[in-house]
Amino acid sequence: xxxxKYFYLVVIACSLMGLFIQLWFAPFVMALVTSYLxxxxxxxxxxxxxxxxxxxxxxxxTYAYTxxxxxxxxxxxxxxxxxxxxxxxxxxxxxxxxxxxxxxxxGVAIRN
Amino acid sequence: MKLFxxxxxxxxxxxxxxxxxxxxxxxxxxxxxLAKFFSPAxxxxxxxxxxxxxxxxxxxxxxxxxxxxFDDRMVPHIFASSIRDAYFIQGYVHxxxxxxQMDFSTRAAEGxxxxxxxxxxxxxxxxxxxxxxxxxxxxxxxNWKKFPEAFKTIQAYSDGxxxxxxxxxPSDLPIEYKLMNYSPELWSPYRSSLFHKSMxxxxxxxxxxxxxxxxxxxxxxxxxxxxxxxxxxxxxxIPKGTKWNFTNDRTPNDSTFLMGYIDWxxxxxxxxxxxxxxxxSRAKSATGNPILCNDPHLMLTLPSIWYEQQIVTPDMNVYxxxxxxxxxxxxxxxxxxxxxxxxxxxxxxxxYKIKWKDSGRSQYELDGKWMDTRQRIETIKIKGxxxxxxxxxxxxxxxxxxxxxxxxxxxxxxxxxxQDNTNQFEIGTFADLxxxxxxxxxxTAIKQFPYPAQNFAFASVDGDIAMTVQGNMPVKTNQxxxxxxxxxxxxxAWHGFINNDxxxxxxxxxxxxxxxxxxxxxxxxxxxxxxxxxFRDYRGTLINRLLAQKEKWTVDDMKALQYNSYSLKAExxxxxxxxxxxxxxxxxxxxxxxxQLKNWNFNYDSNRIEPVYFEFWFNTFHKMVWDEIxxxxxxxxxxxxxxxxxxxxxxxxxxxxxxxxxxxxxIEHAHELMNMAFDSLIQHCQSDLKVxxxxxxxxxxxxxxxxxxxxxxxxxxxxxxxxxxxxxxxTEGPSWRMIVELNKSKINAYGIYPGGxxxxxxxxxxxxxxxxxxxxxxxxxxxxxxxxxxxxxYQIMNFKN
Numbered sequence: 001x002x003x004x005k006y007f008y009l010v011v012i013a014c015s016l017m018g019l020f021i022q023l024w025f026a027p028f029v030m031a032l033v034t035s036y037l038x039x040x041x042x043x044x045x046x047x048x049x050x051x052x053x054x055x056x057x058x059x060x061x062t063y064a065y066t067x068x069x070x071x072x073x074x075x076x077x078x079x080x081x082x083x084x085x086x087x088x089x090x091x092x093x094x095x096x097x098x099x100x101x102x103x104x105x106x107g108v109a110i111r112n
Numbered sequence: 113m114k115l116f117x118x119x120x121x122x123x124x125x126x127x128x129x130x131x132x133x134x135x136x137x138x139x140x141x142x143x144x145x146l147a148k149f150f151s152p153a154x155x156x157x158x159x160x161x162x163x164x165x166x167x168x169x170x171x172x173x174x175x176x177x178x179x180x181x182f183d184d185r186m187v188p189h190i191f192a193s194s195i196r197d198a199y200f201i202q203g204y205v206h207x208x209x210x211x212x213q214m215d216f217s218t219r220a221a222e223g224x225x226x227x228x229x230x231x232x233x234x235x236x237x238x239x240x241x242x243x244x245x246x247x248x249x250x251x252x253x254x255n256w257k258k259f260p261e262a263f264k265t266i267q268a269y270s271d272g273x274x275x276x277x278x279x280x281x282p283s284d285l286p287i288e289y290k291l292m293n294y295s296p297e298l299w300s301p302y303r304s305s306l307f308h309k310s311m312x313x314x315x316x317x318x319x320x321x322x323x324x325x326x327x328x329x330x331x332x333x334x335x336x337x338x339x340x341x342x343x344x345x346x347x348x349x350i351p352k353g354t355k356w357n358f359t360n361d362r363t364p365n366d367s368t369f370l371m372g373y374i375d376w377x378x379x380x381x382x383x384x385x386x387x388x389x390x391x392x393s394r395a396k397s398a399t400g401n402p403i404l405c406n407d408p409h410l411m412l413t414l415p416s417i418w419y420e421q422q423i424v425t426p427d428m429n430v431y432x433x434x435x436x437x438x439x440x441x442x443x444x445x446x447x448x449x450x451x452x453x454x455x456x457x458x459x460x461x462x463x464y465k466i467k468w469k470d471s472g473r474s475q476y477e478l479d480g481k482w483m484d485t486r487q488r489i490e491t492i493k494i495k496g497x498x499x500x501x502x503x504x505x506x507x508x509x510x511x512x513x514x515x516x517x518x519x520x521x522x523x524x525x526x527x528x529x530x531q532d533n534t535n536q537f538e539i540g541t542f543a544d545l546x547x548x549x550x551x552x553x554x555x556t557a558i559k560q561f562p563y564p565a566q567n568f569a570f571a572s573v574d575g576d577i578a579m580t581v582q583g584n585m586p587v588k589t590n591q592x593x594x595x596x597x598x599x600x601x602x603x604x605a606w607h608g609f610i611n612n613d614x615x616x617x618x619x620x621x622x623x624x625x626x627x628x629x630x631x632x633x634x635x636x637x638x639x640x641x642x643x644x645x646x647f648r649d650y651r652g653t654l655i656n657r658l659l660a661q662k663e664k665w666t667v668d669d670m671k672a673l674q675y676n677s678y679s680l681k682a683e684x685x686x687x688x689x690x691x692x693x694x695x696x697x698x699x700x701x702x703x704x705x706x707x708q709l710k711n712w713n714f715n716y717d718s719n720r721i722e723p724v725y726f727e728f729w730f731n732t733f734h735k736m737v738w739d740e741i742x743x744x745x746x747x748x749x750x751x752x753x754x755x756x757x758x759x760x761x762x763x764x765x766x767x768x769x770x771x772x773x774x775x776x777x778x779i780e781h782a783h784e785l786m787n788m789a790f791d792s793l794i795q796h797c798q799s800d801l802k803v804x805x806x807x808x809x810x811x812x813x814x815x816x817x818x819x820x821x822x823x824x825x826x827x828x829x830x831x832x833x834x835x836x837x838x839x840x841x842x843t844e845g846p847s848w849r850m851i852v853e854l855n856k857s858k859i860n861a862y863g864i865y866p867g868g869x870x871x872x873x874x875x876x877x878x879x880x881x882x883x884x885x886x887x888x889x890x891x892x893x894x895x896x897x898x899x900x901x902x903x904x905x906y907q908i909m910n911f912k913n
Contacts, residue, residue: 019152024147024148024155025132025133072287072873076156102128105125
């Protein structure tokens with residue numbers, strides 16, 4: 001039980017660190033290591049990583065949007081066939097979360 | 113089984129990672145690598161969070177001392193203890209706001225866009241490389257090194273750029289790098305030189321040799337009438353009747369023109385790029401202070417080609433616009449003088465028909481001998497594909513630029529001014545103008561400027577005004593270079609350059625003003641022959657008329673003059689066209705339009721409909737007059753007489769056979785054609801010409817430099833048009849408007865350009881000035897004389913060694 005608590009804490013910490021590490025595959029590596037070290041099952045590892053990384057990404061992007069340039073978000077949306085801030089947010093969370101999910105899946109697979 | 117459950121996640125994850133860092137194509141467009149681009153740590157969200165670099169900071173690890181004050185429009189005012197430090201900081205600030213633009217535009221000049229966007233840029237790259245911009249840039253840099261002190265300042269500028277670049281992590285890069293998935297490169301004097309070559313291509317890479325060669329054959333005895341080198345409308349830059357105190361630099365030989373059509377497809381008409389500048393003397397100024405104005409017309413892009421800046425050192429205090437990529441201020445003023453430029457539009461690019469020995473083209477004939485063709489191999493890197501190896505054939509004249517048989521210049525050799533080493537320090541021109549104090553300094557500074565030839569307008573607080581047409585002008589025999597020439601005869605070569613002291617200029621002319629607007633430099637009494645690269649008449653003639661008419665000018669008058677949308681073309685053509693309409697037969701819509709045009713004041717105002725009617729009517733008429741050329745089944749690239757010539761011709765020769773419209777069995781004259789064109793206007797008004805006003809019809813816009821639509825500004829509503837003083841066409845126009853009143857105690861200066869200081873889309877300073885610019889508004893330029901106190905309206909960047 002304690003281990004699960006730490007697992008959550010480490011995943012949250014890694015998801016936040018990943019927002020500042022300038023390697024796009026950092027979530028993959030961190031999730032792989034975390035899932036390898038903690039004794040969690042595949043289902044738990046991948047869903048927790050997907051959820052927490054996606055939430056961290058959503059918080060970061062929403063903060064960037066509310067404090068930064070809304071015009072640029074609109075312009076980027078236009079490049080991607082006119083999608084809105086929410087669309088861009090969703091895609092960002094998806095890519096960030098799924099990259100972490102893949103790392104978690106591989107981490108559990110290697111451990112097992 | 114266990115191995116299998118391990119392998120599946122590894123394989124799927126591997127595929128995911130591969131997909132996330134790969135650039136896919138959708139609808140012919142490259143997508144950025146998705147995981148990189150959407151990464152919150154790395155991708156576009158970083159640009160959303162910080163569209164511009166922080167300006168309020170101290171930078172202590174660079175070898176310079178100085179301060180940069182950013183005002184409320186993000187204009188940097190650089191205060192430095194030496195010129196070297198000032199240029200270092202200028203390079204730093206240029207990179208801070210325009211990094212991607214500088215990098216991209218010089219890569220374009222170098223013919224390296226295929227590396228970034230793939231094979232679709234291959235023709236573009238080949239064209240740049242075959243014209244030899246890179247070779248010329250390298251030669252110039254070697255030449256600059258002969259001026260070691262001045263070269264240090266250019267090196268300092270590059271060092272400043274690179275110092276900024278080194279502060280950036282990949283996540284800090286401008287958004288365009290992330291979209292196109294590449295990285296910036298270090299700056300060097302070579303890249304500054306490339307920028308100069310690229311501007312030369314825009315400004316002195318225009319000519320109509322093929323079109324005029326064909327027109328000379330097509331129009332035969334009428335050619336001189338329709339393509340007069342100076343018509344009755346022309347009011348040259350240097351006033352008519354100016355006396356020349358030298359004979360000429362001509363050689364006695366005649367050149368031999370190519371005879372025989374060159375059968376290739378016509379290209380679109382030239383763009384309407386041009387510029388205006390003028391200055392009035394004390395006598396014509398309401399305050400007694402000279403006033404200088406300049407508005408260069410270029411292709412409008414975002415980021416803008418210009419960047420506003422002030423540079424203050426113990427020896428210099430200059431304000432104006434700069435080219436990101438080149439040190440110094442290009443158009444501007446200091447406390448003593450002001451200057452502005454327009455393009456002189458001389459033809460300094462000539463084409464030669466080569467007689468090859470055989471289809472292998474290893475030898476060509478020159479003066480009865482076979483000369484060996486040299487080769488230059490160009491390796492063009494293409495993203496996602498193998499390199500393209502291009503072999504450029506080189507003759508004594510220059511390179512054979514076009515190898516595509518569909519091109520009108522296929523197989524011709526080019527001689528262009530940038531191929532000739534000048535031994536001049538062109539970039540030093542602006543460095544010296546920036547600190548010039550009087551007329552003598554101005555003349556000395558501009559003599560270093562070889563090309564693209566410019567009309568340098570000048571005014572000083574001492575009360576001097578002057579105009580110099582400056583550039584290296586090839587010595588040509590009469591008509592030489594106007595047509596494609598015989599490349600087997602060395603008599604057709606340029607015979608050196610005209611002595612710079614003999615370049616046309618005027619100083620404090622009696623009329624009390626100087627002006628230029630891309631028209632001919634002089635009247636025909638000028639002893640040396642030069643020909644038209646892209647001369648324009650309407651703007652220059654109207655500016656001179658208006659400047660002469662009014663006794664005293666104020667700054668507000670000048671603002672109105674720069675935004676003047678009066679059409680001299682409409683004034684000369686429309687009354688005659690209306691007289692020729694069968695007015696009695698008009699009814700309904702046609703009668704209404706006739707009435708509107710009759711009462712029109714010839715102004716191309718954004719909210720008027722009349723300019724739409726006139727433009728459509730005149731252009732239809734023009735096309736019908738020259739239908740012989742347009743309908744030619746061989747589609748020869750024949751020059752079409754200009755609007756000026758056509759108007760003059762319809763007034764003086766209304767019954768000439770050219771007015772016969774070939775599609776009908778009847779014989780038409782100018783009168784019938786005008787009525788037919790008017791009928792066409794009425795028909796279109798009832799179908800596809802349903803616009804509210806001129807601005808909607810023109811539908812002007814400002815495109816992003818890399819043509820990314822989301823980063824451009826469509827539908828910019830403005831008055832004006834090409835060939836009007838306010839020369840805002842669909843895609844080009846006044847790229848910087850400046851008015852400077854040279855008051856000894858305080859310089860009053862105003863300016864604006866259609867863009868903003870920041871090159872970063874999303875920055876509040878990216879397109880900040882467009883709205884005001886489109887309405888003809890100006891900003892008062894803050895010419896600082898000392899470092900201001902820190903306050904809320906300024907941001908200060910401090911450089912401490």
